Amino acid sequence: MPKEKFKVTPWEVKGKVDYNILIRKFGTQKISDDLLERIKKHTGELHFMLRRGIFFSHRDLDWLLDKYETGEEFFLYTGRGPSGHTHLGHLTPWIFTAWLQEKFDVHLYFQMTDDEKHLVKPLSLEQTTGFAYDNALDVLACGMDPKKTHIFSNIEYGKTIYKEAVKIAKHVTFSTAKAVFGFKNSSNIGIIFFPAIQAVPCFLPSVLEGKNIPCLIPAAIDQDPYWRISRDIAPKMGYYKPTQIHNKFIPGLKPGGKMSASDPSSAIFTTDTPEQIEKKIMNAFTGQQPTAELQRKLGGNPDICTVCQYYFYLFEQDDKKLEKIFEGERTGTLLAGEHKADLAKRVKDFIAEHQRRREKAKKIIDKVMLRD
Amino acid sequence: MPKEKFKVTPWEVKGKVDYNILIRKFGTQKISDDLLERIKKHTGELHFMLRRGIFFSHRDLDWLLDKYETGEEFFLYTGRGPSGHTHLGHLTPWIFTAWLQEKFDVHLYFQMTDDEKHLVKPLSLEQTTGFAYDNALDVLACGMDPKKTHIFSNIEYGKTIYKEAVKIAKHVTFSTAKAVFGFKNSSNIGIIFFPAIQAVPCFLPSVLEGKNIPCLIPAAIDQDPYWRISRDIAPKMGYYKPTQIHNKFIPGLKPGGKMSASDPSSAIFTTDTPEQIEKKIMNAFTGQQPTAELQRKLGGNPDICTVCQYYFYLFEQDDKKLEKIFEGERTGTLLAGEHKADLAKRVKDFIAEHQRRREKAKKIIDKVMLRD
Numbered sequence: 001m002p003k004e005k006f007k008v009t010p011w012e013v014k015g016k017v018d019y020n021i022l023i024r025k026f027g028t029q030k031i032s033d034d035l036l037e038r039i040k041k042h043t044g045e046l047h048f049m050l051r052r053g054i055f056f057s058h059r060d061l062d063w064l065l066d067k068y069e070t071g072e073e074f075f076l077y078t079g080r081g082p083s084g085h086t087h088l089g090h091l092t093p094w095i096f097t098a099w100l101q102e103k104f105d106v107h108l109y110f111q112m113t114d115d116e117k118h119l120v121k122p123l124s125l126e127q128t129t130g131f132a133y134d135n136a137l138d139v140l141a142c143g144m145d146p147k148k149t150h151i152f153s154n155i156e157y158g159k160t161i162y163k164e165a166v167k168i169a170k171h172v173t174f175s176t177a178k179a180v181f182g183f184k185n186s187s188n189i190g191i192i193f194f195p196a197i198q199a200v201p202c203f204l205p206s207v208l209e210g211k212n213i214p215c216l217i218p219a220a221i222d223q224d225p226y227w228r229i230s231r232d233i234a235p236k237m238g239y240y241k242p243t244q245i246h247n248k249f250i251p252g253l254k255p256g257g258k259m260s261a262s263d264p265s266s267a268i269f270t271t272d273t274p275e276q277i278e279k280k281i282m283n284a285f286t287g288q289q290p291t292a293e294l295q296r297k298l299g300g301n302p303d304i305c306t307v308c309q310y311y312f313y314l315f316e317q318d319d320k321k322l323e324k325i326f327e328g329e330r331t332g333t334l335l336a337g338e339h340k341a342d343l344a345k346r347v348k349d350f351i352a353e354h355q356r357r358r359e360k361a362k363k364i365i366d367k368v369m370l371r372d
Numbered sequence: 373m374p375k376e377k378f379k380v381t382p383w384e385v386k387g388k389v390d391y392n393i394l395i396r397k398f399g400t401q402k403i404s405d406d407l408l409e410r411i412k413k414h415t416g417e418l419h420f421m422l423r424r425g426i427f428f429s430h431r432d433l434d435w436l437l438d439k440y441e442t443g444e445e446f447f448l449y450t451g452r453g454p455s456g457h458t459h460l461g462h463l464t465p466w467i468f469t470a471w472l473q474e475k476f477d478v479h480l481y482f483q484m485t486d487d488e489k490h491l492v493k494p495l496s497l498e499q500t501t502g503f504a505y506d507n508a509l510d511v512l513a514c515g516m517d518p519k520k521t522h523i524f525s526n527i528e529y530g531k532t533i534y535k536e537a538v539k540i541a542k543h544v545t546f547s548t549a550k551a552v553f554g555f556k557n558s559s560n561i562g563i564i565f566f567p568a569i570q571a572v573p574c575f576l577p578s579v580l581e582g583k584n585i586p587c588l589i590p591a592a593i594d595q596d597p598y599w600r601i602s603r604d605i606a607p608k609m610g611y612y613k614p615t616q617i618h619n620k621f622i623p624g625l626k627p628g629g630k631m632s633a634s635d636p637s638s639a640i641f642t643t644d645t646p647e648q649i650e651k652k653i654m655n656a657f658t659g660q661q662p663t664a665e666l667q668r669k670l671g672g673n674p675d676i677c678t679v680c681q682y683y684f685y686l687f688e689q690d691d692k693k694l695e696k697i698f699e700g701e702r703t704g705t706l707l708a709g710e711h712k713a714d715l716a717k718r719v720k721d722f723i724a725e726h727q728r729r730r731e732k733a734k735k736i737i738d739k740v741m742l743r744d
Contacts, residue, residue: 159534161534163497170490172561188541190541190568191541
């Protein structure tokens, strides 16, 4: 086995991620062609993120479909750590989640971990709870069904969340939590308790409805460790193990790593102005040759070109058109300036539309948020 | 220093406690005669629990009186782990707390740790929250001022409690919590977080009122470790360190140790019937001689006689009458049967009156309990 040159934890993603190694390391399953066919039977078409392997790994998705096919409705659960504004990397799984919700017509529980972000970042609770509301607008703007979507901040829905977390925490020892998350003596006691809080939504609809309801979690694969604990304790508490579907990270505008909120120039935020978007994309790393002449002669590499990757992950859903863009990059007919300008226009249009939806979301947000 | 033959932690009290050693070990201060005089200036008389050294130790009580004398009102905070019905050992500090509240005319915040008891005992959260309400009736029956008393269960007031606990937890590392409480790898992550929950009421009135308010905690000395953490983090959070006044344990009806809810025959519960009380007291350990003849000749030892100790801790507030009882025990004029029968009558009268107050408390409990 090759030496791993990358690192993936719930708090850190470093280096060029080899997703096949990650599947082995985390012990998840690759989404097979058979499983894709089975999904297609229910959805009528496959979302481009499934076709392209952006969602690439799962736990017990086949079991979930067994249940669904015998008439048991499941629910979706995903979340966000509200430490700042939302960027395109965050939207990727949410857009897919909205599609799942529409195709299967199911409820979505969306957890804003404002408590966690206060515990691990130099942010006040007032700031993180503020971001929770701000980010919730972006969630709705992705096209969630407001009637079947329930967004909550752990702090604002704290009575319900804390109560269920206490029941879960009783079954999680420090050694288990330490083994999964690598806690140290210097870790604060809030973040040590947090795995119980993040496990709550796996079972919450079952508690609220008074019956066992299967759970599907679409999320980036770095969050997987949290659900290992949930899966471990589920049988002890009389619930189904939550199932998962994992996505890859949308790359940053700079080479290597994922789009990161802690480096604003690496990411496009949903609150960015057209000028900011234009500037960030025109500065993006393309992996093209140093001069137009050389690029025309030698061509570039779409795999390391962040502009190509943006099309791949979000901005060109038509596979044939995408191939044309990749081809242009590869053969040198597509030069960096034009390449970036085209993407900048797409992204600006996308964000403009997203911001319109975000404004509309402000009118319904109060009905969608759960509170105690 | 003599080998310690006793053990005092928030979860366990074992052996014959040497309170002078405990003061040195815990680093608290003995309540001096000067301090008693100073209290008397404000209260007009000294409660028998102060006169008799039942409340014997403190942290910064002199500082609290400095504040009070310059016009700053303080508040009282104490609590209970609701794992069963209330016994006389629990009532001791509450009766004293009601006296403090009356004499200083201050607010009382009373925490029911139903979360903690679920985390460490084989009890469901429904059971511990149930006991929280049951025990709250006993608190009110001790004569608290309902207008200035705020009782809450951590679960039912969970939104407020969890929010403030998260802010506190950020300042408490695992190594600090471990050093104070001796957590192990097998400890569950809920009980590791719990010190933050128990610290909340030290600062909660300051948060709710938006100003720094001094806190006085009357509680049995085994709870002291919790406040060490609160005192440690208070300056970091911009609050006064909570001050404390500690009581000794009311002895059980059997020799050695404290009155314990886990051994029902060692304790008299507020829900006991007159017959149960009679039976428990008639079976109590007196430390008298094996026969009436020997007792008349040699006398007994009031220090190890649980009947004498009950008079001392709760049932004979008049010092002269108490001395007469002790004298009778010492000289052998007071025989076990009469001794116990006298106490049984007192206890039955006390519990009957307590139960009447408990019934009255049911009418106002809803107004006194804080809820989210």
